[in-house]
Every structure is written in C-alpha cells, then in structure tokens.
Amino acid sequence: MQALNKKRPSEAPSKKGQLMAAIQAIAQQNQQSVQSTQRDQMIINKEKLQAAIKSERIAQGLTQRQLAVKCGLSQGTITRAERRGWISFSCLLRIAQGLGKEISLT
Secondary structure: OHHHHOOOOOOOOOHHHHHHHHHHHHHHHHHHHHHHHHHHHHHHHHHHHHHHHHHHHHHOOOOHHHHHHHHOOOHHHHHHHHHOOOOOHHHHHHHHHHOOOOOOOO
C-alpha cells in the first residue's frame, strides 16, 4: 500500500524541468518590464516632440497655417502633431524641413 502513495519518478517534475519553468517565468516578466519601459519612453518622447514642434514654430514666428503651407501639409496635420503627436514619419520629416531642422535617429 505504501507503493501507491509514492509518486513514480516519471510523474514527479524533475528539478531540471522546474528550473526551466522558473527561468521562462523570469524571462517573461523581464520582457513585460522592458516593453512597459519602452512604452513609457515613447510617451515621454512623444511629448517632447510635440513641445519641440510647437516651440520651434512659435520661435520662428509662424502660425500653424503658415507652417502647413511651407511644409505642403494641412493645418490639421500640424495641429495633430503639436497637440497629440499623431503624425507619420514622412509628415515629421516634412515639418522638420519646413522648420529648417534635421532629424537624427539614435
């Protein structure tokens, strides 16, 4: 009867299997943490971008409409860039060119 209470070696999780499961769980937590940090950095960078576009436009004495004409974009695109940061990369390049600035990716 005691033999029935004991687990067979094949049924018991091996130490190696437990270790692998623990490593996978830690790796998943780390990946989620990195993704969260990247998301936070993107939000901060978006806010910096919005502020930079608006402050440079104002420093150059341009209205949103004037900048839009200079860039070949709609005023709505400039508004979205300054208020929400919702612009495509190609629009961002056009705005930078209209402001006489270069964009560097690092």
